[in-house]
Amino acid sequence: MSESEANPAVALLARPGAARERLREALAHADVQIVLEDDPNGLEPQALHDARPQFVVIALEAAIEDALERLEPVLSAPGLSLVFDEAELAARRNGWEAQRWGRHLAAKLHGHQQVLPPGAEDEPTLQLEPGRPAPPPAPQEAALQTHLQQAHRWADDVPADGLYAPPAQLHEPVAFEHALAALQPIVPEPPEAPVARMEPPAAPPVPFDHTAWSLVDESADAATPAYAAAEVEARSSSFDTDHLSLVDLDAAAPPGARAGALLVLAGIGGPDALRRLLGALPSALAVPVLVHMRLDGGRYGNLVKQMARVSPLPVQLAEAGQRATPGQVHVLADDIGVRAASDGLHFLTDAQGISIAALPAQYTALVLLSGADLGHVGPALDLAAAGAWVAGQVGEGCYDPAAATAVVAAGMAAGEPQELAQIIAARWGEGDHNGEAP
Missing domain, CATH: 3.40.50.2300 (Response regulator)
Structure with a gap:
C-alpha cells in the first residue's frame, strides 16, 4: 500500500x-x-x-x-x-x-481509539497457538546427586513432629486403625441408674373453658355512643366509587408531567456527531430537542447556524423564559436550565446549567454523544432507572467516548448517531402518543 x-x-x-x-x-x-x-x-x-x-x-x-x-x-x-x-x-x-x-x-x-502519549501504549497481548505445550526438560541425575547426598546426611538432624507421639504399648509396625483406636480418649462408664420408685398417677388437668373468650370488649362496646355508629354509617354510604377512573386521573395530570423531550449532550468532537444525529431526525418530530454541548469559546450562536444548515428541524438558541417547542431544536448555553411546568418545559437562568433530574423521566430520551461530560453519567443512569430512554454513541466517529461508553456498559442503548436518530424517529415521529420515551 x-x-x-x-x-x-x-x-x-x-x-x-x-x-x-x-x-x-x-x-x-x-x-x-x-x-x-x-x-x-x-x-x-x-x-x-x-x-x-x-x-x-x-x-x-x-x-x-x-x-x-x-x-x-x-x-x-x-x-x-x-x-x-x-x-x-x-x-x-x-x-x-x-x-x-x-x-x-x-x-x-x-479511525482508531489510541489517544495515549508515546510510551503509554497498551502492552501487546499474548497470542496463543494451538497444540500441546512442550514438556519441560527432564532433570539430569548427576545434577541431583549432590542434593540427595546432602539430604541423607541431614536426615537424622531433622526435628520430629511433637504433635503426635505413638503410645508406649504400640510398636512399629502397627496397622493404622489400631493406632487410631489407641489414641481415642477413655470415656468413663456412666454411674448405675437409681431404681425408680412407683408414684401414684397425677390427676388429669381440668379442661379450660374457652367459650367465654371474646376479641371485643363487650363492656367497652356497649359504652360506645350511638352517634359514633351513625357517623360511620353515614361515611360508608356517602363514598361513591362509581365515578373512579384511571383514565380520567391520567388525563387530569398537568401537561408538564407528560411533556416529552430529547436531550442531547456532547463535547469534544461533538459537532460532527451532532450534525449526523440532527440531520437524520424527521421534520415531524413530536417533541422538542434540547442540545447542550460545552464550547470553551462560548460561541453558541455559531453552533446554531452550523446545525441549522443540516437539521430538518428549526434550530434556535434557548433563552430564559422561553418554552421548549415540539419539533424544534433548542441549543442551551452553559447558564440555561430547564423546569417542567403545567404547559410543558420552560428555560430559565441557572448557573449550574442543565439539570437532568429536572426532566420527567418517563417521557424523556437522553443521548450522550462524543465528548459528553462524565459528570452526567450518574444522573443519566438515575433517569433511566426512573423510566427514561438513554443511549450512548459508539463507533469510529466517537471522538471522546468516555461518558457514552459508560452508559452503554451499564446496559443502555448504543449506536452511531444516525442509528440513534432512527430509533427516536420511530418512537417520536408524527402521530406518536403522549411523547413517552422509546
Whole structure:
C-alpha cells in the first residue's frame, strides 16, 4: 500500500493566523496528507471539490459564516467528514493541551481509539497457538546427586513432629486403625441408674373453658355512643366509587408531567456527531430537542447556524423564559436550565446549567454523544432507572467516548448517531402518543 493510500487526505480551512498555524502543526504530527490549505473566504467550491479530501478541518469563527454557506454543497457531499474547532480556542492551545488535542485529532482521522502519549501504549497481548505445550526438560541425575547426598546426611538432624507421639504399648509396625483406636480418649462408664420408685398417677388437668373468650370488649362496646355508629354509617354510604377512573386521573395530570423531550449532550468532537444525529431526525418530530454541548469559546450562536444548515428541524438558541417547542431544536448555553411546568418545559437562568433530574423521566430520551461530560453519567443512569430512554454513541466517529461508553456498559442503548436518530424517529415521529420515551 502506498503512502497516499495509507494516509487520509485532509483539507484545512482557516483564516491566516495563530489558529491556522496550530491546526497545521497538529495535522503535521497526525500522518495525514494536507491536500488543501486555504482561507474559506476566498476559496471556490470547485477548488475544494477538486482537492478530493476525505476530511475537512474547519476553524470556526464568525468571519467565515458566509463562506461556509457558499461551500455547503461541497461540505455536505456523501463520504466527507467534517471536523470543527473553535478558532479562538485553537489559537491559545499550546503545550500539553495542544499535544492531547492533536492525539485525539489523529485518532479521529485514522479511525482508531489510541489517544495515549508515546510510551503509554497498551502492552501487546499474548497470542496463543494451538497444540500441546512442550514438556519441560527432564532433570539430569548427576545434577541431583549432590542434593540427595546432602539430604541423607541431614536426615537424622531433622526435628520430629511433637504433635503426635505413638503410645508406649504400640510398636512399629502397627496397622493404622489400631493406632487410631489407641489414641481415642477413655470415656468413663456412666454411674448405675437409681431404681425408680412407683408414684401414684397425677390427676388429669381440668379442661379450660374457652367459650367465654371474646376479641371485643363487650363492656367497652356497649359504652360506645350511638352517634359514633351513625357517623360511620353515614361515611360508608356517602363514598361513591362509581365515578373512579384511571383514565380520567391520567388525563387530569398537568401537561408538564407528560411533556416529552430529547436531550442531547456532547463535547469534544461533538459537532460532527451532532450534525449526523440532527440531520437524520424527521421534520415531524413530536417533541422538542434540547442540545447542550460545552464550547470553551462560548460561541453558541455559531453552533446554531452550523446545525441549522443540516437539521430538518428549526434550530434556535434557548433563552430564559422561553418554552421548549415540539419539533424544534433548542441549543442551551452553559447558564440555561430547564423546569417542567403545567404547559410543558420552560428555560430559565441557572448557573449550574442543565439539570437532568429536572426532566420527567418517563417521557424523556437522553443521548450522550462524543465528548459528553462524565459528570452526567450518574444522573443519566438515575433517569433511566426512573423510566427514561438513554443511549450512548459508539463507533469510529466517537471522538471522546468516555461518558457514552459508560452508559452503554451499564446496559443502555448504543449506536452511531444516525442509528440513534432512527430509533427516536420511530418512537417520536408524527402521530406518536403522549411523547413517552422509546
